[in-house]
Amino acid sequence: MFGIVRPCTHRLGERFKAEWMAHLCGLCLALRGDHGQFARIVTNYDGLLVSVLTDAQSAPAAGSRRTAGPCPLRGMRTASVANGEGARLAAAVSLVLASAKVRDHVADRDGLLARAPIAMAARKVARGWDRAGARTGASLGFDTAVLVDAVDRQAGIETLAGIGTPVLVVTEPTETATAAAFAHTAQLAGRPGNAPALAEAGRYFGRLAHLLDAVEDRAADAAAGAWNPLTATGTSLTEARRLCDDALHGIRLALREVEFTDAGLAHRLLVHELRTSVDRAFGTSSCGHGHAATNSTGQGGGPYVANPYAGSPQSGGNPYGSNPYAPGAPQAPSGPGMPPPMGPGGGGGGWGGLPPQRPRRGLLAGCAVAIGLFCTCQLCCAEHEGPWSRERKEPWCDAGDCCDGCDCCSNCCGDGGCCDGCCCDGCGCDC
Numbered sequence: 001m002f003g004i005v006r007p008c009t010h011r012l013g014e015r016f017k018a019e020w021m022a023h024l025c026g027l028c029l030a031l032r033g034d035h036g037q038f039a040r041i042v043t044n045y046d047g048l049l050v051s052v053l054t055d056a057q058s059a060p061a062a063g064s065r066r067t068a069g070p071c072p073l074r075g076m077r078t079a080s081v082a083n084g085e086g087a088r089l090a091a092a093v094s095l096v097l098a099s100a101k102v103r104d105h106v107a108d109r110d111g112l113l114a115r116a117p118i119a120m121a122a123r124k125v126a127r128g129w130d131r132a133g134a135r136t137g138a139s140l141g142f143d144t145a146v147l148v149d150a151v152d153r154q155a156g157i158e159t160l161a162g163i164g165t166p167v168l169v170v171t172e173p174t175e176t177a178t179a180a181a182f183a184h185t186a187q188l189a190g191r192p193g194n195a196p197a198l199a200e201a202g203r204y205f206g207r208l209a210h211l212l213d214a215v216e217d218r219a220a221d222a223a224a225g226a227w228n229p230l231t232a233t234g235t236s237l238t239e240a241r242r243l244c245d246d247a248l249h250g251i252r253l254a255l256r257e258v259e260f261t262d263a264g265l266a267h268r269l270l271v272h273e274l275r276t277s278v279d280r281a282f283g284t285s286s287c288g289h290g291h292a293a294t295n296s297t298g299q300g301g302g303p304y305v306a307n308p309y310a311g312s313p314q315s316g317g318n319p320y321g322s323n324p325y326a327p328g329a330p331q332a333p334s335g336p337g338m339p340p341p342m343g344p345g346g347g348g349g350g351w352g353g354l355p356p357q358r359p360r361r362g363l364l365a366g367c368a369v370a371i372g373l374f375c376t377c378q379l380c381c382a383e384h385e386g387p388w389s390r391e392r393k394e395p396w397c398d399a400g401d402c403c404d405g406c407d408c409c410s411n412c413c414g415d416g417g418c419c420d421g422c423c424c425d426g427c428g429c430d431c
Helices: 009-035 037-042 048-057 086-107 114-140 145-160 167-188 192-224 229-233 237-256 264-281 363-375 406-415
Strands: 065-071 079-084
Touching: 009 037, 009 048, 009 065, 009 079, 009 086, 009 114, 037 086, 037 114, 048 086, 048 145, 048 192, 048 264, 048 363, 065 237, 086 114, 086 145, 086 167, 114 145, 145 167, 167 192, 167 229, 167 237, 192 229, 192 237, 192 264
Parallel strands: none
Antiparallel strands: 065 079
16 A cells, blocks of 8 residues: 555544545455456555545446455455446556556666566566556546656656756656546546646645655655655755645645535545645644644554554544535535435445344354454454454554544543544534
């Protein structure tokens, strides 16, 4: 897993966590379905944003979700996952960008890729991913050549860049690639009028992705003597933070121009969680309830990452309205086209979707599930089903933690327990 948007599942709350997992699993299964098991290794947190944006603009339709079988990464539970063109476009984009990442590591002779036979095999895999992504993209009307061209131009731009070169010259290829991917979600959703605004949001997102990657790798690149855009262009961390904050503001403004059917998850990821990603990269955090900024040493994470509750708790507004970006839009907990919140007996593949009682597994079946949970780190890193009891179990390594200890949870919930995102939903978001 890689990507800059790595939300804490407790900040998302049950409803958004179920939706986020649906898109993540949908991307993974789309990669497997179109390109084979090995392609699933390119599943990443940022790629699923393409699926999220497509879904957010689309009217509810039959076949947009399907039930996936048990998976070790879900604690051997079935789940409702995203199915359709958005997930396939996310898969195509993920393949091409992963191919670029591999070629970049080969060019830098990183680790084992410094050895000629391994570098040759890696280049062959990258070429295969390029072709596979192009095939899937073409079937969806998306020309991945714009992504490949951006990758090819990146190397030349980095070669010419030096002290005094604006860092935005270096980030331009990434901005162009993500703008094209975001804009095409409007075509898939049947809302071509959204394309310009989504292209603008994608351009800013690409800028953020490039800058945050440079910030996080700055020390390691300096130690290894590797090329880093901030070091090479003489860009200070203060200037990088200013550019990141400008990009965050640009995304919020661009999303206000997009006509969404259900903007909830897109709003949470691209407004609130993206702000958290910036705070995490620069070692700062803030709480939406007005607490002063503090230093942060944690790393964020999703449900598949160790310690998913670490990182800065970023509060946001109530994104449940049909379109929270429109000026004067009401901020209601439900709206047209909105599924009901998750709860006991609810759908969406979350814990609420489980029957109240399920038969216990036998000794051998339970042992097999326990081994699978242990080998995939689910016992310590994610909520999971008890191997024998099939009851909901908290992860070992972070049971009882909530939002990295932010006291807004106790203020909101009153008992200090996990608030399932309520402390992020009631702080009066102005976007």
